[in-house]
Amino acid sequence: MEAIQVDESVRGQAEILQHISAYVTSMALKCAVDLRIADIIHSHGGGPITLSQIASAITGSSCLNVSYLARIMRLLVYKNIFTAHHPSDGGETLYGLTSSSKWILWDSKPSLAPYLVLQNEQSTIASLLCLSQCVKDGGLGFDKVHGCKIWEFTSANPEFNKLFNDAMSSSADILMGVFLPAYKDGFSGIRSLVDVGGGIGTTLSEIVKSHPHIRGINFDLPHVIATAPFNERVTHIGGDMLEAVPTGDAILLKAVLHIWTDEVCIKILSNCRKAIPEDSGKIIILDVVLELQDNNIFEESRIALDLGMMMFTGGKERTEAEWKNVLKKGGFPRYRITKLAAKESIIEAFPK
Numbered sequence: 001m002e003a004i005q006v007d008e009s010v011r012g013q014a015e016i017l018q019h020i021s022a023y024v025t026s027m028a029l030k031c032a033v034d035l036r037i038a039d040i041i042h043s044h045g046g047g048p049i050t051l052s053q054i055a056s057a058i059t060g061s062s063c064l065n066v067s068y069l070a071r072i073m074r075l076l077v078y079k080n081i082f083t084a085h086h087p088s089d090g091g092e093t094l095y096g097l098t099s100s101s102k103w104i105l106w107d108s109k110p111s112l113a114p115y116l117v118l119q120n121e122q123s124t125i126a127s128l129l130c131l132s133q134c135v136k137d138g139g140l141g142f143d144k145v146h147g148c149k150i151w152e153f154t155s156a157n158p159e160f161n162k163l164f165n166d167a168m169s170s171s172a173d174i175l176m177g178v179f180l181p182a183y184k185d186g187f188s189g190i191r192s193l194v195d196v197g198g199g200i201g202t203t204l205s206e207i208v209k210s211h212p213h214i215r216g217i218n219f220d221l222p223h224v225i226a227t228a229p230f231n232e233r234v235t236h237i238g239g240d241m242l243e244a245v246p247t248g249d250a251i252l253l254k255a256v257l258h259i260w261t262d263e264v265c266i267k268i269l270s271n272c273r274k275a276i277p278e279d280s281g282k283i284i285i286l287d288v289v290l291e292l293q294d295n296n297i298f299e300e301s302r303i304a305l306d307l308g309m310m311m312f313t314g315g316k317e318r319t320e321a322e323w324k325n326v327l328k329k330g331g332f333p334r335y336r337i338t339k340l341a342a343k344e345s346i347i348e349a350f351p352k
């Protein structure tokens with residue numbers, strides 16, 4: 001077919017149409033994750049396999065709609081999530097994995113599957129649908145939809161609590177893969193490390209595994225600690241970081257400060273400063289540092305995450321200048337940022 005010439009205006013129209021349909025791609029991706037399509041292909045040695053083979057491996061259906069499945073796969077192939085090979089003899093199309101598909105596997109780590117499920121969950125989407133209402137009236141989308149704060153909601157809903165904690169653990173798995181090799185020397189001299197807002201302790205378990213001289217203290221809300229798996233090298237403590245945090249040689253804050261406003265961050269940082277030695281102590285923050293340049297492959301997801309924080313918890317993603325400001329006011333005048341091949345960076349901050 002001959003390509004038609006388009007002017008800037010038509011290009012603009014096409015771009016807006018792409019943005020409008022971006023959520024459909026996200027839903028198709030969620031469908032692939034729900035039906036474990038990448039795992040099915042992976043379990044056949046990575047494929048490629050036919051749609052009939054994929055269909056026969058999908059469990060829990062007595063009347064699977066294969067033509068729906070074919071159309072969903074067409075979109076995901078178009079978006080390079082899967083490959084499609086059309087045999088020249090007219091045989092069935094064969095579907096294979098791409099470098100993206102490995103990130104939506106359930107049966108292999110690290111994986112974005114649990115994070116994708118949380119992001120495409122009804123209550124998450126409903127919160128983001130409140131953006132314009134919140135711009136006009138203030139408040140948080142999550143609170144408007146659920147009538148309570150997110151941590152009250154996770155506490156009252158074990159299912160959502162699990163969804164949330166699994167998503168956080170999966171993102172911890174991913175980050176540890178790049179953080180631990182980059183931060184080998186950073187743990188020397190640290191005998192006790194407190195993970196403030198450490199969830200169910202996934203991050204700390206990985207750290208103590210690769211640094212056996214460290215004693216881990218995982219600190220989070222009591223209802224989260226109640227579901228944390230046992231680890232003989234990690235002590236789990238329930239409490240409220242706005243009140244006080246356990247003492248240690250150093251404190252880790254992974255994806256924690258971005259859930260709070262500047263004012264609350266400063267309070268938490270002050271509590272952290274009281275809990276570490278004045279001379280040798282440090283905090284290790286693993287969080288987004290916004291660069292606001294489009295040449296970083298993670299930047300779009302960082303800026304989008306900022307809107308998520310705005311609607312879910314009232315937090316924000318920060319530029320280096322914004323980090324410098326909260327760190328200084330929280331009692332950490334000196335800091336050092338190390339960039340990683342990840343959405344997050346390492347920010348070490350020192351009381352002196």
Ligand SMILES: C[S@@+](CC[C@H](N)C(=O)[O-])C[C@H]1O[C@@H](n2cnc3c(N)ncnc32)[C@H](O)[C@@H]1O
Nearest residue numbers: 168172197198199220221239240241242254255
């Ligand atoms: C975004 S999650 C990050 C979890 C973990 N650091 C990770 O990256 O996998 C924020 C964590 O802070 C915890 N949290 C929220 N408010 C808290 C409070 N007041 N005191 C202690 N923990 C709190 C939540 O339960 C949640 O586990």
